[in-house]
Amino acid sequence: MVPTIFYAACAIAAAGLALLLMQSVRKFRMGASVLGLAGIAWILVIVVRSIPTPTSELGPLGAMILCAFISVASAVRVITHHRPVFCALYFVLVVVSGAAIYVLLSAEFVAFSLVIVYAGAILITYLFVLMLAQQSPADIGSADAIDYDRIAREPAGAVIAGFVLIAVLGGSIFSVGESKAESTIDQSLAVRQGWRDLSMMPKLLLEQARRTDPAVTAVVARADGQMIAVQSDHSAIVSVVRVNQTSPTDLTLAPSLLPDNTSRVGMALVTRFPVSLELAGIILLMAMLGAVVLARRQTDIADDDRRALAGMGKVLEDSPQRGNR
């Protein structure tokens, strides 16, 4: 990959984005969109062409590029659209196409939890707050949208900062990728990791061995101390004790018995990151408490007078400055 070409593509995309953000040149909007999309397309072409791809893998790559376009284009709409509700809806599109990319990268569990948590929970919260706090244009008297949604703050400076960041990021990521120069992922690594994860799940291992041979009663460690020996044809050998046998014998497990993504993620969560899991729970609890504290009814300064009229004590015994609003 030639860095200069990459920087030129980034500059074109940045120019398109800057024109889209500058609302004074509204008549160029179509041209600015075309310019921005061309820049993004050029960046993707440079990235794809820097790594040779076998013809058999063009299908997933094409799907990935399609999702990439939807994702980036709707991300641009998120930051350029005038109406905040539409921004939130375009963000849903970013999340959904991002989940499609996760599935293409074989992270199914995270993809579904992304859709459920982001599109289902976080974005609904955003929409709630937008509906709660958004002033309608009719209140302001402007026909289109409110000023602070229509006029960007320092679009040129922001886009220049973004251009520098993408140039540095792209340069660092893709020069490292070039030096490694591996065009395909080592598949045996995937299989080895899968079997290693399975060997840490004794119950599932016994289940899979029973699926192969129903007479198995227990899976025992092999002579070298490992539970599983991986073969070169991606199958694995385990030592099992069968019914009416005392000494362990070998059993071959087919590659179709490898653990799926969800069980591997769950296993990693509870065996390798248990403390982080607990900390995540504490963070969620603290966020809930914080949200309750922020959202509770704020006491009015005049409340004390009203309460005094009604013959009740003050809300706060110390200085009245404590009352908010």
Add this chain to the structure above:
Amino acid sequence: MNQELASGFTIAANASIAVALAISALLFVIGLVGFLCRRNMIIMFLCTELMFQGAALAMIAFARLRMDVSGQVFVIFILTVAAAEAALALGLVVLLYRKRETLSADAWSELGES
């Protein structure tokens, strides 16, 4: 090399990982530009979520490259932090809106007792 295993994952080329990394960088930068440009406080927080998306996508891409699920576990933690951040930030925004009756961040350019 594009051998499909029955457990449901195909081995795709490294080019798709490069594309995913490029998208993650683009999403992060677009989120940054939006955070700097937009003046609506809610949209500014939406842009930080866009940056979270970029970071999470990079995690997933590297987890795919190394065939290790810890990257995916990190994305689950990112989701947790994003949910906590959304709850707190939106609570704050509603509080600020009650005080100034506007969502514009410019209304808060001068801090102090008010």
